[in-house]
Amino acid sequence: MTLKLLVSRRLPDAVMAEAATRFEVTHRPGGGPMSHEECITALSEQDMVIPTLGDGFSAEVFAGVPTPRCKLLANFGVGYNHIDVEAAAAAGVAVTNTPGAVTDATADIAMTLILMTARRAGEGERIVRAGKWLGWKPTQMLGMHVTGKTVAIIGMGRIGQAIARRCHFGFGCRIVYANRSSKSLDFPAEQMSLERAMSAADIVVIALSGGPGTYHFIGAGALAAMPPHAMVINISRGDVIDEAALITALQAGQIAGAGLDVYEFEPEVPEALIAMENVTLLPHLGTAALEVREAMGRMALANVIACAEGQALPNPV
Numbered sequence: 001m002t003l004k005l006l007v008s009r010r011l012p013d014a015v016m017a018e019a020a021t022r023f024e025v026t027h028r029p030g031g032g033p034m035s036h037e038e039c040i041t042a043l044s045e046q047d048m049v050i051p052t053l054g055d056g057f058s059a060e061v062f063a064g065v066p067t068p069r070c071k072l073l074a075n076f077g078v079g080y081n082h083i084d085v086e087a088a089a090a091a092g093v094a095v096t097n098t099p100g101a102v103t104d105a106t107a108d109i110a111m112t113l114i115l116m117t118a119r120r121a122g123e124g125e126r127i128v129r130a131g132k133w134l135g136w137k138p139t140q141m142l143g144m145h146v147t148g149k150t151v152a153i154i155g156m157g158r159i160g161q162a163i164a165r166r167c168h169f170g171f172g173c174r175i176v177y178a179n180r181s182s183k184s185l186d187f188p189a190e191q192m193s194l195e196r197a198m199s200a201a202d203i204v205v206i207a208l209s210g211g212p213g214t215y216h217f218i219g220a221g222a223l224a225a226m227p228p229h230a231m232v233i234n235i236s237r238g239d240v241i242d243e244a245a246l247i248t249a250l251q252a253g254q255i256a257g258a259g260l261d262v263y264e265f266e267p268e269v270p271e272a273l274i275a276m277e278n279v280t281l282l283p284h285l286g287t288a289a290l291e292v293r294e295a296m297g298r299m300a301l302a303n304v305i306a307c308a309e310g311q312a313l314p315n316p317v
Helices: 013-020 036-045 059-063 085-090 103-118 121-129 158-171 194-200 220-224 243-251 290-308
Strands: 004-007 024-027 048-050 072-074 094-096 150-154 174-178 203-206 231-234 257-260 279-281
Touching: 004 013, 013 024, 013 290, 036 059, 048 290, 059 085, 072 290, 085 094, 094 290, 103 121, 103 158, 103 203, 103 231, 103 257, 103 279, 121 279, 150 158, 150 194, 158 174, 158 203, 174 194, 194 220, 220 243, 243 257
Parallel strands: 004 024, 004 048, 048 072, 072 094, 150 174, 150 203, 203 231, 231 257, 257 279
Antiparallel strands: none
């Protein structure tokens, strides 16, 4: 019997074609996250599911399906804070993710945000597109020179390390970091408390995993520790930063700017952030490159195949 696989949002064609050779594949139309009812139906009717960002497999969903048919949620993405892993385990449903495949692409987006925010690139492009550029002058749109600055990495995992390498080796930056444990690194870096790291930095990069343990990890107190010329970059999960506190800090001139690829209530972006020229806003582009999304899809599919064959899962969470 061919096993049933639900893909919550259509993946790149090559991945979908590969999946169709092994499974009875269904994918949902549209691009939005699964509803509560869709999650319940998926657990009841599918053998395996490839969910992704925002597909809320919560404790309440699992409570609605005491004996799920589904045996695996092979998450498409490294972050899985939309899945209650404990509730899944209690229901006999394994959860996997796609670490490694996303590291370099996400680090590249962090560098994009650093450079765009520091050098006011978004603001400058808007001026040009609006026909308001009056020509070059020595004091035109002066921003922060990134080379040689101190960068604080908050969360020195795979992605945090990839960002730090780019900053250190590419831009000669001093690296400090806050992390639950010390790391053996191939570049110089000083571990500090969260407050010390943020107070020492010209640029703060948030690279924490999402979930209850990091919800609003960066709040008003942490932002208050930053120097007024510093900027904060977030490529992790939107709710790792208290968005209201961030807006307050920016509006008060407490910090100089922000670069965001993720938002607390995405796809909703507060009008207050949109209105600020010193904030760079991207539409969650962290892994948005075809070869990266294909690699993520194949990694998710490898976990599905292992589950179907009764083998050890390559990427359990």
